[in-house]
Amino acid sequence: MQVADSVKDQLLRHFEEKIDKGDAIEPRDRMPDAYRKHLIRQMSQHAHSEVIGMQPEGNWITRAPSLRARQILLAKIQDEGGHGLYLYSAAETLGISRDEMIKQLHTGKAKYSNIFNYPALTWADIGAIGWLVDGAAIVNQVSLQRTSYGPYSRAMVRICKEESFHQRQGYEIMARMMAGTADQRAMAQDAMNRWWWPSLMMFGPHDSDSPHSGDAFRWKIKRHSNDELRQKFIDKTVQQAEVIGLTIPDQDLKWNEAKRGYDHGTINWEEFYQVIGGNGPCNQQRMDHHKQVHEEGAWVREAAAAYAKKKQEKLLNH
Numbered sequence: 232m233q234v235a236d237s238v239k240d241q242l243l244r245h246f247e248e249k250i251d252k253g254d255a256i257e258p259r260d261r262m263p264d265a266y267r268k269h270l271i272r273q274m275s276q277h278a279h280s281e282v283i284g285m286q287p288e289g290n291w292i293t294r295a296p297s298l299r300a301r302q303i304l305l306a307k308i309q310d311e312g313g314h315g316l317y318l319y320s321a322a323e324t325l326g327i328s329r330d331e332m333i334k335q336l337h338t339g340k341a342k343y344s345n346i347f348n349y350p351a352l353t354w355a356d357i358g359a360i361g362w363l364v365d366g367a368a369i370v371n372q373v374s375l376q377r378t379s380y381g382p383y384s385r386a387m388v389r390i391c392k393e394e395s396f397h398q399r400q401g402y403e404i405m406a407r408m409m410a411g412t413a414d415q416r417a418m419a420q421d422a423m424n425r426w427w428w429p430s431l432m433m434f435g436p437h438d439s440d441s442p443h444s445g446d447a448f449r450w451k452i453k454r455h456s457n458d459e460l461r462q463k464f465i466d467k468t469v470q471q472a473e474v475i476g477l478t479i480p481d482q483d484l485k486w487n488e489a490k491r492g493y494d495h496g497t498i499n500w501e502e503f504y505q506v507i508g509g510n511g512p513c514n515q516q517r518m519d520h521h522k523q524v525h526e527e528g529a530w531v532r533e534a535a536a537a538y539a540k541k542k543q544e545k546l547l548n549h
């Protein structure tokens with residue numbers, strides 16, 4: 232018992248030394264169970280968000296205003312599916328199966344981003360989602376490129392390259408509409424009004440109300456806090472809105488010279504917790520659709536698994 236403990240202690244000390252040095256923790260490294268659990272929670276929820284996020288945008292593929300707009304939207308949605316794949320695969324290196332992650336999503340044990348529980352009502356919403364939602368995701372994911380878990384950080388590097396195209400295509404939609412007719416300008420402003428505050432909520436509760444941030448910083452899973460990243464997003468996005476003539480729906484938004492950033496109004500955390508608690512405008516629809524499509528796709532998974540098994544048998548018997 233004594234010997235086993237000292238080996239275990241040594242391995243955990245090795246983990247802590249790697250974290251302190253800023254080295255990446257790899258799947259083969261010994262890691263505290265709490266670190267593993269923290270990452271499985273965050274990475275699986277991140278993956279769920281990418282896949283559920285395909286739903287509001289998918290509804291607009293057949294209603295895109297031009298062939299070019301449809302091609303761009305299709306490319307973006309395909310990217311999101313790929314992001315989900317990278318993140319599920321990265322999470323699987325921690326010892327959880329894809330099936331288990333999907334089960335946790337379907338039983339409500341796992342969350343996905345609040346933002347995907349709002350309806351995409353007009354084409355301007357597709358612009359607001361690309362510009363604001365992917366814009367917020369980029370701010371968060373650029374920071375996560377330096378997360379301590381190797382597979383997660385490498386997935387982020389790959390995802391960030393594609394996110395910048397997502398943000399730019401959304402901003403282009405908003406810019407075109409703001410240069411269009413009065414109705415198009417009104418539609419873009421209406422989308423801005425509906426997506427601005429839920430986008431700020433994407434960064435999570437204030438640091439003082441974030442139960443996971445302590446560990447996240449201790450283990451260098453997070454490199455910036457929820458509020459730091461939210462502030463970065465606000466400061467960058469307010470200027471972009473001004474350039475195309477959109478108004479930020481926050482009458483308390485004011486430049487604060489001392490902090491070289493914008494002060495903003497109070498976020499409606501009651502709404503946030505309602506939405507992440509399953510009571511948002513589209514939670515039920517998103518989950519029903521995900522469950523239905525998961526069932527319909529069972530034959531694809533079975534066929535792929537049977538093919539892989541056959542291939543493996545062939546290799547083994549060769």
Ligand code: 3HC
Pocket residue numbers: 272273276277278280281284311314342343344345346364365368371394432433434435436440441442443444447457507
């Ligand atoms: N939506 C849903 N739940 C959220 C949330 C949000 N925006 N922000 C926080 N929460 C939940 C947390 O999951 C946690 O609940 P749990 O214990 O059941 O998991 C609780 O609220 C407390 O929040 P904490 O701040 O303590 O939790 P974290 O330290 O995990 O920080 C986070 C929250 C900043 C979202 C962090 O998890 C993170 O950085 N996740 C990775 C990024 C991500 O998931 N982005 C989702 C969007 S992906 C996307 O937008 C795709 C793009 O291509 C369109």
